[in-house]
Amino acid sequence: MSTLRRGLSSSSVAVGAWRTKAVARIISVPCTRTAIHMPRQAVPFGASLLLAPPRRRVPGGLMGRQSFHVLAAAAPTEAPAAPSTPPLPDSIKNKAHGFTLQCTQFVKEYGSYVLLYKHDKTGAELISVPNSDENKTFGVVFRTPVDDSTGIPHILEHSVLCGSRKYPIKKLISELTKSSLQTYLNATTFADRTCYPVASTNTQDFYKLVDVYLDAVFYPSCVSDRRIFEQEGWHFELNSKKEPLTYKGVVFNEMKGIYSSLDKPHYRIVLQALFPDNAYRHDSGGDPEVIPDLTFEQFQQFHAKYYHPSNARFWFYGDDDPVKRLELLDSYLKEFERRDVNSSVETQKLKRTPRSVTEYYAAGDGEEGEQKAYVSVSWVLSDNPLDVETELALGFLNYLMLGTPAAPLRKALNDSQLGAAVIGGGVDTQLKQPYFTLGLKGVDPADSDKVEELITSKLKELATSGFSASAIEAAINTIEFSLRENINSNPRGLSLMLRAVGAWIYDRDPFTQIQWEDALSSFKSKLASGHQDVFGQLIRSLLLDNQHRVTVRLLPDPELAATTEAKEKARLEAARGAMTDDQLDALVKNTSALKELQETPDPPQALACIPALQLSDIPPTITKVPTSSKALADGATLLAHDLFTNDVLYLEAAFDMRSVPARLLPLVPLFCLSLTQMGTSSESIVELTERIGRKTGGISIYPFTSAVRGKEQPVAYIMVRGKAMGGKSADMLDLMHDILLTARLDDKQRFTQMVAEIKVLIERGIIMDGHSFAAGRLAAQCDMAAALNETMGGLSFLKSIPSLAKKVETDDGWQEVKSDLEAIRSALLQRNGAIVNMTADAATLSVVEGQVSNFLAALPAASAPTAKAPQSWSNALLLPRTNEAICVPTQVNYVAKAANLFKDAGYELNGSAYVVEKYLNAWLWDRVRVVGGAYGGSCSFDPLSGMFTYMSYRDPNLLDTLDTYDGSADYLRSLNLSKDELTKAIIGTMGNIDAYQLPDAKGYSALVRHLLGVTDEERQIQRDQILGTSNKDFKAFADAIECVRGAAGRVVAVTSLDKAKSVLNEKPNFWEIKSVL
Ligand SMILES: [Zn+2]
DSSP states (O other): OOHHHHHHHHHHTTOOSSSHHHHHTTTTSOOSTHHHHSOOOOOOSSTTSSOOSOOOOOOGGGGTSOGGGOSOOOOOOSSOOOSSOOOOOTTOOSEETTEEEEEEEEEGGGTEEEEEEEETTTOOEEEEEEOSOSSEEEEEEEEOOOSSSSOHHHHHHHHHTSOBSSOOOTTHHHHHHHHOOOSEEOOEEOSSEEEEEEEESSHHHHHHHHHHHHHHHHSBGGGTOHHHHHHHTOEEEOSSTTSOOEEEOHHHHHHHHHHHSSSHHHHHHHHHHHOTTSGGGSOTTOOTTTGGGOOHHHHHHHHHHHSSGGGEEEEEEESSOHHHHHHHHHHHHTTSOOOOOOOOOOOOOOOSSOEEEEEEEEOOOOTTGGGOEEEEEEEEOOSSOOOHHHHHHHHHHHHHHHSSTTSHHHHHHHHTTSOSEEEEEEEEOSSSSOEEEEEEEEEOGGGHHHHHHHHHHHHHHHHHHOOOHHHHHHHHHHHHHHHHHTOOSSOHHHHHHHHHHHHHTTTSOGGGGTOOHHHHHHHHHHHHTTOTHHHHHHIIIIIITOOOEEEEEEEEETTHHHHHHHHHHHHHHHHHHTSOHHHHHHHHHHHHHHHHHHHSOOOHHHHTTSOOOOGGGSOSSOOOOOOEEEEOGGGOEEEEEEOOOTTEEEEEEEEEGGGSOGGGGGGHHHHHHHHHHSOBSSSOHHHHHHHHHHHOSEEEEEEEEEOOTTOSSOEEEEEEEEEEEGGGHHHHHHHHHHHHHHBOOOOHHHHHHHHHHHHHHHHHHHHHSHHHHHHHHHHTTTOHHHHHHHHHHSHHHHHHHHHHHHHHHSHHHHHHHHHHHHHHHHHHOOSTTOEEEEEEOHHHHHHHHHHHHHHHHTSOOTTSTTOOOOOOOOGGGSOOSOOEEEEOSOSSBEEEEEEEHHHHHOOOOOTHHHHHHHHHHHHHIIIIIIITOOSEEEEEEOTTTOEEEEEEESBSOSHHHHHHHHTHHHHHHHOOOOHHHHHHHHHHHHHHHTOOOOHHHHHHHHHHHHHHTOOHHHHHHHHHHHHTOOHHHHHHHHHHHHHHHTTTOEEEEEEOHHHHHHHHHHSTTSOEEEEOO
16 A cells, blocks of 8 residues: 555655655655565665665656755754753653553664553553654554465565544545645555554644554455455456456555566565575465465455454554654553464574576566576574674675675776676575575676676685775774764664564564674774674674575576466466356356446545645645855855754755757766776875775765746756765865766776666666656656656667667777766866755864865866856657557556646646546546556646646556546546545645654755746745635646647556557557557
């Protein structure tokens, strides 16, 4: 579930300007299930304790939309660690409401007491964190190990939020999203646990959400109502006896989409091979070939067994009353009796001999069909829990070996030319036992032994040679910075919870994961004392001498997709053959009954069970970010935001891209990457990377583009973004200076690797985020900012990669590329018109101001001979307005349809559009997901460009989905909302507009508004319009979106070639077919 919320929360943090992209991203972060379905970055020592430095930007167009929503918000802890332990607040009770306090610790890392309670009657455990953070967080986690791949926990996770005893609302989740001020609302299935977190800054709203979640997990309607199981899990669909039988179901379809992705099969096989004897060999998300084995009875039993307080761990965090928490929980828990629930995962015993596995994956018949093997080497590191210091050491080791492009093991793989991109992030500690996995994809199958040899020989070398002092210093600074800064786009309470749960769930001490300071300083002094062979020992004992090693080779099989489909078809035919005529009639009836039920809205009486907030609970005025603006010499501008950042300085320098000639645009993303990945005139890539690691919390460089409302021309900048402790601001500016002015742009080998990596990234984006990709193509037909993105990272860019790669191979070609890269630099780098944005406390800001002036003064002026005058982008960059099928090997579709409301319908922006759009999204969600069986469906209105876009995500349908879209205007016209319904819709919208932001995100949002010319006055007008939304506005917006159904509407879908052709049979000349992979 909850793609909906996830998309919103991840994007609104970084934007906030006008919530522009929040909606565009509604379904952009697929589900919540990344924890089990995607190869993860290694984040050892607790779920997210050691984050790698900010990821380098991928090309803007890759995301299909403007770039500025993508960077994860970085979050310094607001409450600095207190110097000494304060007294325990009086409000803390040792015994209350059936709970007894077990343990209390002051966690200085977060300046909070952390209390562990036990519920006397059921044995349920609770961690309660009382502090001053207004973004209150609640969570409940159940251990849910599996013994097959039917996906029970995942289907249950979806189904639980489809109504409960006290809240009998089928669309409970969309109702909550629609009507609450939540800052986070989600559920996640992991390999061995299921987690339900919510957050809100409004206390009344928070308690309401907690109550709904508790009622839903303990008393969900789905365990008595088979239809919910069928809808969310799987069912046979038969519309009439003349049609073929098919499988439908939200999770069934979601998993089909995930299994179509290129990396998923590899990751699955690695886990199967590493853990042949315990639950991790199965897929808790569900294998589409196995999901239809699941019965409703098994599903019911699973809930009865695991969703019990004795198998639950609860979490509360924030500034609400700590005693009220106990009371709320006890009101649910007291109805249960204590019980023994066996839910622990068996330990995988380490094997004594290495193994190897060869499997196949479904490949398209692309140009490089035979070049695409996946090869990896993996180990389970231990069959005992690691002690805290070993875990910390392992985190450092992993960072040293793989954490940056210059890290020796990653570099060796990149430089080997054996494959297109590194897979597996090394150490992973999110399961009960830590494991390590690493390899390459895009490998010639004949070279697969070489990949394994390279990894082991490099490990041997590192075990002997160790790491340089400067590399270790950089690792320490980077890791410490990210620990202190607590980077995460999640609410802080949630990050903390996920860390604690990482140990707590395995009956280990939850406190160790959140108290890292002492372990870190003892580890640092151990390193300083010269005991550096700590790393060599680890490499030998955990990897080289460990025989529980698995080599996985995954080879391409162009036939496999067809075979899988044929198998499914045969299975369905057999099932149908076994049914009597009466059974078939019953199935047709059931199919239409299920559809009817899904299409019937929840009655108003049922909806009234969720207590609603009032409009008076919403602040009438916008929140402003403190901003001072100063004109500097040569037309440069300095923006400063005085905010508490726990002594971190966040700084952005923006350079106008209009001076870059259009023909060079495709090279811009590669130029941005090259700046930090080839070294400088005086430093190697290793030295430069280490200096960045020693002096800063990370520097990233990426193109930023956006439409500007009311203007034909977009804004387009190269953004240089960095963060450092206040005392290192001068070092960071020196670094930026050196990178911009003296970065080498002549490393042919590295450039070739980057081209290959970008290609892999974009291809992956098309398959995983097809909806954004399709929306980006559509926008590029009318909106110049989108067209720039398309040129820099979309399909046009992808198509140009092979010729670029060829060009680089020849000496003349490489000379040309090099001089193009230098041409971009000289066009771009001038202080005139540059904008520098900084966010920190006043004392830091005043110091940095002078440093910024020096930084700018050292850049060339516009009068320099190399400077180019800014130009306008030509309309020739826009794509032709046409329908397109983008064909890739996939089992599902991503269907988008769009028009431009400003240009095609003469619509004038009114704040009410946000409310209507959000309301329409809930309807589309029902039609496309609940009825249609897609994983998600949404619409997005961009108030800057005027693009209005429908999108579906992992959709089994195509033309039917377009029909649904076309019914939107009539649906909006048919509405006549009661006052209560309108209020709910407005409040839900305000929840997005006022999305919680950490200080750096506030500063960045202010910069974005500055670039787009969005004034506070305008924002206030919009806010007033939102708060005043009426039924009339719904009708007006219906008229505006009529143009999407009409002649102006265009369709782009990411789909399979067969499907695209079958559409042409039904509708000749409907679209142009473009085969991509
Ligand atoms: Zn899901």
